[in-house]
Amino acid sequence: xxxxxxxxxxxxxxxxxxxxxxxxxxxxxxxxxxxxxxxxxxxxxxxxxxxxxxxxxxxxxxxxxxxxxxxxxxxxxxxxxxxxxxxxxxxxxxxxxxxxxxxxxxxxxxxxxxxxxxxxxxxxxxxxxxxxxxxxxxxxxxxxxxxxxxxxxxxxxxxxxxxxxxxxxxxxxxxxxxxxxxxxxxxxxxxxxxxxxxxxxxxxxxxxxxxxxxxxxxxxx
Numbered sequence: 258x259x260x261x262x263x264x265x266x267x268x269x270x271x272x273x274x275x276x277x278x279x280x281x282x283x284x285x286x287x288x289x290x291x292x293x294x295x296x297x298x299x300x301x302x303x304x305x306x307x308x309x310x311x312x313x314x315x316x317x318x319x320x321x322x323x324x325x326x327x328x329x330x331x332x333x334x335x336x337x338x339x340x341x342x343x344x345x346x347x348x349x350x351x352x353x354x355x356x357x358x359x360x361x362x363x364x365x366x367x368x369x370x371x372x373x374x375x376x377x378x379x380x381x382x383x384x385x386x387x388x389x390x391x392x393x394x395x396x397x398x399x400x401x402x403x404x405x406x407x408x409x410x411x412x413x414x415x416x417x418x419x420x421x422x423x424x425x426x427x428x429x430x431x432x433x434x435x436x437x438x439x440x441x442x443x444x445x446x447x448x449x450x451x452x453x454x455x456x457x458x459x460x461x462x463x464x465x466x467x468x469x470x471x472x473x474x475x476x477x478x
Contacts, residue, residue, distance in 0.1 A: 285399070288328070288379050292397045293366050295326065296383035299393045303334060307342070307390045316343040328397050330378065336391040360384045360392055376400055 299322060306315045319332040323345045333344035333354070344350050360367045360382050371378040378396040385391045429452070437448035 285379070288397050288399065289368050289381070291328075292368065292379060292381035292395060293383070295322065295329065296366060296381045296393050296395055299332065299334075299395070300383040300385045303385050303393060304390060307334075307336070307385060312343055316345075319343050319345050322395070328400075330375065330396050330398055332393070332395045334385075334391060334393050337388060342391065354394070357382060357394060360388060371396065 299318065302318055303315060305311075306318070315334060319334065322332050323329050331345050333346070333350065334342045336342055339355065341350055341355075357369075357380065364384075366384075367382045369380050371380050375398065377399040379399060380394065380396050383393045385393060433445065433448045433452050436442070436451050437445060440448070440451070442448050442451075
């Protein structure tokens with residue numbers, strides 16, 4: 258039974274590691290592209306509003322962006338000197354975000370991963386008119402990313418568990434049949450009781466030796 262379950266467990270672990278790594282990379286890249294697209298739209302719409310110093314319209318645009326995109330927890334726009342023009346934070350602007358600064362000249366955008374109390378945030382910064390009018394900043398939460406990865410892992414674990422149960426039941430049935438034939442029992446229940454008593458004795462001996470000598474994990478686990 259242990260020999261049959263071992264490859265299944267190993268395969269499930271390998272698939273889980275593969276899914277976790279590749280899903281995170283692909284979804285993170287998708288999230289970055291989405292942030293870039295949203296940021297470019299904001300930067301384009303911000304030009305005239307910054308030039309005319311229409312801060313109310315600028316703030317409304319930022320708030321609408323957050324409202325329409327559940328994955329976007331915040332948006333803020335800074336002028337070329339780094340002063341915050343508008344932001345969507347309700348409890349005041351976090352001073353830690355001030356250090357994000359400008360986008361280097363020649364770069365279309367800049368991204369970075371921020372660790373926050375609400376989880377990982379992918380921060381995207383897009384210059385407005387090559388940075389001459391300021392920079393648009395927005396964050397994208399990775400909660401959906403980890404939710405999708407977790408859902409995939411849970412599906413794999415569920416399938417592996419079902420397969421393991423089938424393997425264990427099949428092996429147990431084969432063992433009972435083998436015991437009945439070997440001991441020439443007329444009643445299947447006699448064979449079942451022999452297997453149950455054998456398993457109990459196996460575990461009792463294993464537990465005794467485990468606490469006495471620290472044996473490795475048994476083949477039945």
